Amino acid sequence: MSATVSFKVPSAQGPRAVTLSYARVGSGEPLLLLHGIGHHRQAWDPVIHLLAAERDVIAVDLPGFGVSPALPDGLRHDLPTMNATLGALCEALEIERPHVAGNSLGGLLALELGREKLVRSVTALSPAGFWTQAERRYAFTVLRTMRGLARRMSPELVERLSRTAAGRTALTGTIYARPARRSPEAVVAEARALAQAVGFEDTLRAGTNVQFTDDVPGIPVTVAWGTKDRLLIPRQGVRAKRIIPRARLVRLPGCGHVPMSDDPALVARVILDGSRC
Incomplete structure (x- = not known):
């Protein structure tokens, strides 16, 4: 069922109220799902019923996407703010250190949450941040x-x-x-x-100088890449493996940049295997 939740996020001008839309289904250990830029939480619909058989699944519309409003004045659509926002979301929903899976922008956010030790496992599907400047x-x-x-x-x-x-x-x-x-x-x-993605330009602008360069030690990390990804080309997965050497690197044969629809059974299996820790 679709719902909304409001909570406070700190800013230089004091706490700001943020409202996010989400859907929650299933039972088991919590699993947070994060979509890519310009998309919405329904990107996960092809796999959500498979994941919900084993997990308490929370699929969220990121700020400024889907039906979630943009961040209020005083909050930027950058990585530190998104870390704080998603951490506050989990606190508001009484979720302690969920598993997290993300695609594209959502994969980058998932890895950032893992680096900050805010989650118990990360599965990143074609995550942003492992590109060259030309890419x-x-x-x-x-x-x-x-x-x-x-x-x-x-x-x-x-x-x-x-x-x-x-x-x-x-x-x-x-x-x-x-x-x-x-x-x-x-x-x-x-x-x-x-x-209608009101957060698109601010989010894209904030990503101009983003490069993921840190290891994510201490938690299980899976990086999966579609072999037919035309947006973030698959060799970026090799770079991710070099930066996060203990990560499990998985090829998704025949899948594109948003693989959940291309092969739902495979993607669900990769996420569930990555969250069995």
Whole structure:
């Protein structure tokens, strides 16, 4: 069921109220799911029922994405603020050191939470932050192009394109290796979420100089990469393994940048295996 929660996050001007939307389902040890930039928590829908069989799953709309409002004045969409925000979210939901899985931006946030010892395990699917500057510029250009197209297309055109496999490929082929598997309703909702993501530019701007360079010792870490990722190319996973040498590096054959839809069973298995610690 969808719900919202409000809590305070410290800022230089004093505590600020933050409200996030989330869905919670299942039972067992808590598992926090974090989506990528321009997406929403429904990105996890293809795997959430598989994860909920073993975990208390909390899928959250990050600030400024989905139906969560942007961060208030005084809070930036940067990594320290997101660490504080997600830590405060867990406290508000009475979750102590959950497992966390994230995709793209969410994978970077998951690794940051792991580095700060705020979680008990990390699974990062094609995480941001292991790029060269040229690779980062390419990814940001693609993302801005996708958002520009989503904002310019009429809802009627998006709905018409979503009704065919070719149309769904045109709309989402950059992030999915098997876009035809997405339902028309999911594709329409994703296009709307991207077009209406009020936190998009602030989040992208905050990522300009981001580079993940620290090990994440003391907790289990899994880094998984789709072999057909067209946004963050798979060799970035090799860099992640060098930086986090004890991490388990997993290839996701035939999967794109957002692998949850391309192979739900494989992705769920990777997340559950990574959280059995």
